[in-house]
Amino acid sequence: MAFIPVVLSLLFMLFAEQGTGKRVIELGSRLSPEGNQSSWASSSGHFAFGFYSQGDGFAVGIWLVNVSPAENTIVWTANRDSPPLSSNSTLQLTKTGLLFFQDGRQGQVLLSNFVDVTSSASMLDSGNFVLYDDTHNTVVWQSFEHPTDTILGGQNLSINAKLVSSVSNSSHSSGRFFLLMQGDGNLVAYPVNSPETGGDAYWASNTRGSTFQHLSLNVLGFLCLSGPGNLHCFFNHSVSPGMKSQNKTSIYRSTVDVDGNLRLYEHQLEGNGSSHVQVLWSTPLKKCETKGFCGFNSYCSIVTGHAMCECFPGFVPSKSNGNVSLDCVLAHSKGSCKSSEDAMISYKITMLENMSFSDSDDPYWDSQMKKEECEKSFLEDCDCMAVLYLNGNCRKYRLPLTYGRTIQNQVAVALFKVPSGIVDSSTPNNSTLKPRIIVDNKKRLVMVLAITLGCLLLLSLALAGFIFLIYKRKVYKYTKLFKSENLGFTKECSLHPFSFDELEISTRSFTEEIERGSFGAVYRGTIGDTNTSIAVKRLETIADEGEREFRTEITAIARTHHKNLVKLIGFCINGARKLLVYEYVSNGSLASLLFNDEKHMSWRDRLKIALDVARGVLYLHEECEVRIIHCSINPRNILMDEVWTAKISDFGLAKLLKLDHSRMKNEDDETSKYLAPEWQKDAPISVKFDIYSFGMVLLEIVCRRRSIEMNVSSVEEIHLSSWVYQCFAAGQLNKLVKEDEGTVDWRILERMVKVGLWCVQDSPPLRPSIKNVILMLEGLKDIPIPPPPAETSLNKYS
Incomplete structure (x- = not known):
């Protein structure tokens, strides 16, 4: 029979390379979770590499x-313990391997050969994902050399390599068990974080001292330990390829499952794409025999045929327990066991039969005695919380208790102590104080329960009365508020409906116009007994929609609350006339400050204004309940309050503006200077539209001039963004700030210029997110050299 290992070895060699037909993946190829391509399939279509949920x-x-994507079988995961990736992640094949991008920024190297030699990649029919160096015709990286919880046909588990189980069937992060191919030729299964000693193993191949060097699975389903001139198979697949139906294909995998058991699976793939899965072999482990199935201070038992974890008596589940195993902690303090001259808290003993603890945990005290003597010694030992009484031996254990389980017909009894009652200390002074358990009489117990229930009842009645008084007060306040004919502006109302007559009186018939913008004229007024100043905007050319739709839109706007946004106080609907009431911002618009005011602005002031606007945009894009794209950010829509804090106005009004009016703005309109190029191409509007407008405003803050100026010394200076880039590329930023050159903070100037140039790129993907804009302006993120604003080629940065 010596020829059998030789024959099997030849079969391993014969089929090791089966299924290596490959579909070449070129350099620069990309994958994204929700893009056009989220995975690369093997040539047969049986395996795929890429993003999965x-x-x-x-x-x-x-x-x-x-056939059903929800039933795909995961056989390998990259960086399995990293947090889940977002939907805007990207993988790209480069010379150094697979690079990971998120939000357009390069992150870690997902798969790397550590040298720049990768020429192509392929997802093989064997389930192996491979990186190639085509110049030297070699493989520089392959997933078969980095297994997670599974090996496939043609794959080996080498010496000191591990298969680590997954957390669950839906999460493939590292779980609680691993299989190790040891250097002594033994294949052993351990719980994670164990010292990898014999007492911690829960299964082994018992081949220690052999020449085995690999656990191998070939494409015919042979799962064997192999070494020089030696072969030991756990399972020999008896069905030869010739005996199978021609329209079926079998793929084999061996996996350390979530429960720690090693199993061999066969996937029979039908010609129509359906599959049938069966377990061909598994280790002979019974339920609860897997060490580590339950956590510290808990034990495994069989309940209605299922393995269940329970805490030992006197223990409760740990609050920090976040895994599927059960970790338990003492329900009371060990310090309560310490005796005193007066009294001590006593304990009663609870027993669990058929119990077993870890083989690797030796008792710190072991003595042969009767069971009654063992219990007495247990009660007197304050450092001991568990005893195992077996064959007349009293064995004391320290915490934590590990690998606890029940074993049928086991004669061992586990003893635990839990607090119970008061110890009677009325012993003579010349006698040794010994704990004695007494039981309180029933009358005292009834009295304690009656007092407790009475206190709870009184507390409940007091709480109910308090809640009722608050309710009545609220009802009275809102009733009074509702009946008031002239509410004015009260802090209790987040959004107040005004009548047209009220607003006409408060604005003195709309005589004091303070601003006129894309959405209409703004008038100053006062309201209430305190003459609180307000700004009333009369909306013009709004969409022809009903009152219900208009109320819905402004209610969404009113939910926004941020210090860098102008607060919406109320509204008015009077037939076709629609008005919005805002808080009054005293220092006018940013346009007046930049272009008409002689007020000196330090560079820290300019940076603060830019950050105020950016934080307001960040709130609109990412932090408010409903994401809002402004569509009209410009200096006239940015107002300065009494402490010179910038506040954005007119946000959320883009939906109320008529579409044809928006699309047919005259090119010389003030607003059109801040519109992104895609506005003229009827492209879908995204948050990158606001980034472009912000970039134009940022460059205007730097230079204190408008984005288009005809009264300049040269043609190059007409368009601000082009001129700024020319000065930046030539290293002549001083041309931008000739008037206040002596007070320039050059670091802030360069930082603001670079961020502004990134924001005004023609291609939306090149523009950074508003969160990255803030980080770059604050100096917390490096800023790459920006390309010319009109450059449309993709860049590594966005």
Whole structure:
């Protein structure tokens, strides 16, 4: 029979390379979770590499394809313990391997060969994802050399390599068990974080001292330990390829499952794309025999045929327990066991039969005695919380207790103590104080329960009365508020409906116009007994919609609350006339400050204004309940309050503006200077539209001039963004600030210029997110050299 290992070895060699037909993946190829391509399939279509859903995001891995994507079998995961990836993540094949991008920024190297030699990649039919160096015709990286919880046909688990189980069937992060191919030829399964000693192992191949160097699975389903001239198979697949139906294909995998058991699976793939999965072999582990199935101070037992974890008596689940195993802690303090001259808290003993603790945990005290003597010694030992009484031996254990489980017909009894009652200390002074358990009489117990229930009842009645008084007060306040004919502006109302007559009186018949913008004229007024100043905007050319739709839109606007946004106080609907009432911002618009005011602005003041505007945009884009794209950010819509804090106005009004009016603005309109190029191309509006407008405003803050100026010394200076880039590229930023050159903070100037140039790129993907804009302006993020604003080629930065 010596020829059998030789024959099997030849079969391993014969089929090791089966299924290596490859579909070449070129350099520069990309994957994204929700893009046109989220994975690369093997030539047969049985395997795929790419993004798959996990939790609230995505992970990158390899899976066995099923007709239903929800039933795909994950066989390998990259960076399995990293947080889930977002939907805007991207993978790109480069010379150094697979690079990971998020929000357009380069992140970690996902798969790397550590040298710039990658020429191509391929997802092989064997389930192996490979990076190639085509120049030297070699493989520089492959997933088969970095297994997670699975090996496939043609894959080996080498010496000191591990298969680590997954947390659950839906999460493929590292779980609680691992399988180790040891250097002594033994294949052993351990719980994670164990010292990898024999007492911690829950299964082994018992081949220690052999020459085995690999756990191998070939494409015919042979799962074997192999080494020089030696072979030991756990399972020999008896069905030869010739005996199978021609329209079926079998793929084999061996996996350390969530429960810690090693199993061999066969996936029978039908010609129509469906599949049938069966378990061909598994380790002979019974339920609860897997060490580490339950956590510290808990034990495993069989309940209605299922393995369940429970805390030992006197223990409760740990609050910090976040995994599927059960970690338990003492329900009381060990310090309560310490005796005194007066009294001590006593304990009663609870027993669990058929119990077993870890083989690797030796008792710190072991003595042969009767059970009654063992219990007495247990009660007197304050450092001991668990005892195992077995065959007349009293064994004391320290915490934590590990690998606890029940074993049928086990004669061992586990003893635990829990607080119970008061110890009677009325012993003579010349006698040794010994704990004695007494039981309180029933009358005292009834009295304690009656007092407790009475206190709870009184507390409940007091709480109910308090709640009722608050309710009545609120009802009275709102009733009074509702009946008031002239409410004015009260802090209790977040959005107040005004009558047209009220606003006409408060603005003195709309005589004091303070601003006129894209959405209409703004008038100053006062309201209430305190003559609170307000700004009333008369909306013009709004969309022809009903009163209900208009109220819905402004209610959404009213939910925004941020110190860098102008607060909406109320509204008025009077037939076709629609008005909005805002808080009054005293120092006018940013346009007046930049272009008409002689007020000196330090560079820290300019940076603060830019950050105020950016933080307001960040709130609109990412932090408010409904994402709002402003569509009209310009210096006239940015107001300065009494302490010179910038506040954005007119946000959320883009939906109220008539579409044809928006699209047919005259090119010389003030607003059109701040519109992104895609506005003229009828492209969908995104948050990058506001980034472009912000960039134009930022450059105007730097230079204190408008984005288009005809009264300049040269043609190059007409368009601000082009002129700023020319000065930046030539290293002549001093030309931008000739009038106040002596007080320039050059670091702030350069930082603001670079951020502004990134924001006004023609291509939306090149513009940074508003969060990155803030980080760059604050100096917390490096700023790459920006390309010319009109450059449309993709860049590595966005």
